[in-house]
Amino acid sequence: MPAIALVFTTLFGALIDLNKPGNYIHWGFIQMSYGNLIVIILMVVVFFAAILIPFKTHKSKEGDR
Amino acid sequence: MTIADPKAPRPDQADLDKAADRPEDADQWTAKIRTAAVEALPPQRMLPDRQPAYVASWIYVFGVVTISALCVVIATGFVLAIFGPNWWHVSSTGLFVNSLHLWSVEIFMFAMVVHLWGKFFMAAWRGKRKATWISGVVVFLVSVGAAFTGYLSQQNFDSQWISTQAKDGINSTGAGAIFNVTNFGQMIMWHIVLLPLCVVALVGLHVLMVRLRGVVTPFAAKNETPGVEPGAAASEVQA
Numbered sequence: 001m002p003a004i005a006l007v008f009t010t011l012f013g014a015l016i017d018l019n020k021p022g023n024y025i026h027w028g029f030i031q032m033s034y035g036n037l038i039v040i041i042l043m044v045v046v047f048f049a050a051i052l053i054p055f056k057t058h059k060s061k062e063g064d065r
Numbered sequence: 066m067t068i069a070d071p072k073a074p075r076p077d078q079a080d081l082d083k084a085a086d087r088p089e090d091a092d093q094w095t096a097k098i099r100t101a102a103v104e105a106l107p108p109q110r111m112l113p114d115r116q117p118a119y120v121a122s123w124i125y126v127f128g129v130v131t132i133s134a135l136c137v138v139i140a141t142g143f144v145l146a147i148f149g150p151n152w153w154h155v156s157s158t159g160l161f162v163n164s165l166h167l168w169s170v171e172i173f174m175f176a177m178v179v180h181l182w183g184k185f186f187m188a189a190w191r192g193k194r195k196a197t198w199i200s201g202v203v204v205f206l207v208s209v210g211a212a213f214t215g216y217l218s219q220q221n222f223d224s225q226w227i228s229t230q231a232k233d234g235i236n237s238t239g240a241g242a243i244f245n246v247t248n249f250g251q252m253i254m255w256h257i258v259l260l261p262l263c264v265v266a267l268v269g270l271h272v273l274m275v276r277l278r279g280v281v282t283p284f285a286a287k288n289e290t291p292g293v294e295p296g297a298a299a300s301e302v303q304a
Contacts, residue, residue, distance in 0.1 A: 050123035
């Protein structure tokens with residue numbers, strides 16, 4: 001196994017064991033895999049980051065239309 | 066059709082853009098369609114060099130990210146279709162292209178959802194943009210179907226598991242009689258022909274409508290005069 005793959009396997013393998021059936025969370029009637037939950041959290045984070053992080057632009061000069 | 070006189074003087078390009086070559090041709094259907102198309106979709110609005118100042122935010126980037134990811138999805142899908150399942154399951158290059166196809170779809174759906182949230186919270190259906198919003202919703206639903214039939218077309222145990230689990234859900238809707246998720250031939254055709262055509266056509270329509278109406282303006286701030294759209298201000302930024 002390449003070294004970089006070994007590093008990733010060790011890092012993420014410790015967090016999420018992909019060699020067994022998926023883990024699910026149960027909130028009442030809501031049942032969701034941790035994979036889907038992570039994607040949803042990432043989407044929320046990216047959404048707020050897109051609103052809050054300033055966007056660098058090339059401002060128009062006066063009269064430059 | 067009128068036969069053009071080769072010795073007749075040629076009209077200016079500007080006239081050609083909006084009208085028939087000759088005044089006597091103006092009632093032909095080709096001239097009518099061309100004139101209507103140029104009036105409805107002027108070329109300078111289709112690919113503008115500048116955008117209103119309020120577009121200078123990362124939240125406006127996700128539509129383009131979605132389209133970029135769609136381009137990668139289609140390109141990698143072409144490669145997968147050329148070489149087939151034996152290649153994408155066994156060879157290292159095939160596995161790589163297969164992964165590119167999967168992850169570009171992940172980015173496509175991810176960016177599309179963030180784009181949807183952004184447009185929802187700015188009520189992007191304002192200003193005669195209802196059709197644009199609805200076309201986006203339809204693209205999202207068709208894309209879910211395209212991704213689903215993609216999972217069914219993997220040609221592995223995962224696709225078998227998904228199809229046998231999904232058939233009960235599909236059958237409970239009554240659609241199983243015509244949409245059989247365990248029929249690989251049918252699912253692959255939906256995945257590589259019907260649904261991609263629908264997605265690309267709808268995305269094209271969606272973008273045309275965005276260009277036609279322009280990007281929706283933000284809500285006015287509380288101390289601004291009602292009815293004045295901040296985006297209508299003169300300030301612009303380069304695209």
